[in-house]
Amino acid sequence: MAESVYDHDQIELKWQQRWAANPALYKADAASDASAAPKYYVVEMFPYPSGRLHMGHVRNYSIGDALARYMWMRGYNVLHPIGWDAFGLPAENAAIKRNMHPQDWTRSNIQEMKKQMLRMGFAYDWATEIATCEPDYYRWNQWLFLKMFERGLAYRKKAMVNWCPECATVLANEQVIDGCCWRHETTPVEQRALEQWFFRITEYADELLKDTYDKLEGGWPERVLSMQRNWIGRSEGSEIDFAIEGSSEKIRVFTTRVDTIYGATCVILAPEHPIAQALLDDAGKAKAKHLIDARKQQGPGELIKDGAPTGHYAINPYSGERVPIWIGNFVLMDYGTGAIMAVPAHDERDFDFCTTFGIPIRSVIRPVDGALDENPKAAFCDYGITEKSGEFSGLPSADARRKMNEFAEAKGFGKAAITFRIKDWGVSRQRYWGTPIPMIHCPKCGLVPVPEKDLPVTLPYNVKFTGRGRSPLAEVPEFMNVKCPTCGADSQRESDTMDTFVDSSWYFYRYCDPRNTSAPFDSAAVAKWFPIDQYIGGVTHAILHLIYSRFFTKVMRDLGLITNSEPAQNLFTQGMVLGSDGSAMSKSKGNVVDPEEMVGKYGADTCRLFVLFANAPEKDMPWIESSVGGPRRFLERVWRFVTRNAERTADAEWVAAEGSSDADRRALRKLHQTISKVTEDFDNRWHFNTSIAALMELMNRLYEDEASLSRAALDQILPNVTLLLAPFAPFIADELWEQLGRTGPAFRQPWPQWDAELAKEDLLEIPVQVNGKLRAKIIVPIGTPQAELEKLAQADAKIQPLLEGKTIAKLIVVPDKLVNIVVR
């Protein structure tokens, strides 16, 4: 075979067809006897089927694919599935804006994206493909919902939603832009209270937090863990009851600084607090409503503190003091108890609020080594020593907190308490394109779950999408009208659908048993594959998806469905792909690059190599298309080298060089060093940019000595180069493999082994420093002993003059590394 031209289209289309003809190619081995290969379960976060693959996907899936192929070559039994996160708002927006049915739109997008993925050559087992919008998947969302309802983990309560008065509809958070509706940019969004469904994730808050330390540390990126810990936001403090003067009701406040309670000069309620609503007159209620709506419209960080007195008073249970009760916009209803005691002397926010409204400031904590500041200009928030605190005076903050908690408990007006920042997960969406919540509202029996045998509750197809009014499902009588399963009375279905994060919270379990019609999955099938060995996705999901799926795992464990407590042993978060302007690629910025264009021009192999070569995968990747020539030229060089050397025998020049063992030695040494380098990159840190750089170095070396390489050396070099390339550029690898006369897919060959002896350099260049400055280099055999290095370094022609007339104070010799002579 002679050198030929690298024609990516011809090669890649040929292999795409061959692979498609063999669907078992990327199938995991179902056999589970002890002698079988060890399992490896690698999952990349499944995409939302927008219709087009974007560069972020290409990056994510190229990383995962390289890993999957490598693990196959290392002899593992690899499960590498893919699916579609197919429910969601964009489908509905498309319906409103372009009059396309969400289901048709979604299904055709899936077909389109699947085509693109096949073109990229990703090694997925398509037999496991799932789409969350199909009833055979979402029925198990409903089934899990019912199980959670049975256990009290799914419940209903009133909650605020964004409401656009113009559309007369509920808006998702992402449809609210600067406090206004996405379709009416001058209409402020209002807050309305609706009965909605929640998952009791707070029940698992402690375990979710604890396992970030006990189970995930080491396997998950530290920054993801720290984001989750902040999100869970565990906080130790006290709950204290303030009696309301002239009422039997009490206001319960949460504070982390009960030691400052003698400095409390008012109690502040969230405007929506039920007690506030009871205490306020009509004018006060109007003010409260104003505070609530205004808060939503203000961007984060710019809320100006506002509030009003209720005209009522509360009694400090420690001091017996009478303090005014206020409402304040900075007090959050859904954190703690929705009420605080304001201690302006020792809390910045309270200081701010109280100075605005002329509420007194009283210091009760002094610095450990200072005096009490009676007229503070700012809040003193550090721990210190209590003063003016009755019987608790003179104690360090920590002791005061403990004693005061004990006191409150003994007297029955309070206790030590732990509060979490994380809230129960609101799963109701007033939307069409999601999983119907399997509940029935019966006028007689109340809330009745849909019996399991009636699942799935399927989405009706004929629905009008006006973008107005309540949930679209509520307008479909055939869907809504149903007999109560308990008493048979005319009833209404729940018209809300589930948050799409429900779909993605357990999809990787379904992959293990994707066509099961009698359960979400077979427990034994899951036990075989879980936990996921490697989960890969964007850091954008660091909190929501990754905490919800951890929650689901714990719930499913407690339901007896699975035995693992965490879904993924290892998590890898890749960086974003940035546009040429350095900001995230987005349609609105117009800096999006379509992978398909690039694949057309350069081929999928080049495209994959390009995204992996640009930089380390966990870092954000700036998009500089002009550098794509590098990876492309590299593949061309590999192609030419392998094709023209595959059968080279009768070349006179070459025959003459047959004895040239130096070239062989150098080439083989580089080959084995490269195998070692690429293997280490896979095993330790996935810096594929350096793996590919190493392959490029190898090619450069091979070109240099090409004419002198022996047949024997080439017979070792050519197949190994091909195999080293296989995880990154599967098309060219399979083609070259075939051209080398081999059979079977390249990614199923054993991964090349390196020979440490062959990889070893025999001569080393050792830098010689004088006083830390590089002055000379000596060439020595590897392993030259310390004494010998000392002698050689001092004898060097460049070093000697520098030593003349000086005394050697110190001689540092690191064998095979460097010599440093310290002179005086």
Next chain:
RNA sequence: GCCCGGGUGGCGAAAUCGGCAGACGCAACGGACUUAAAAUCCGUUUUUCCGUAAGGAGAGUGUGGGUUCAAGUCCCACCCCGGGCACCA
């Protein structure tokens, strides 16, 4: 404000455990090949100064200090950029 990342040539980046800073690639320039161009192959490319040259001397990883024989790497303080959270009591 708090919590994470990060700052290295004209550009993307390497430097994995404190040991030769700039591997690999892009762009640029030069050479070979060619009637010519493209492609390809080979070479140069951090920077300043001295030298006709071979070569030599110095500086250099955001800034300022420190530890060390030796610092991009460790410590302290600060500046800038990106991301997350943001009145969480």
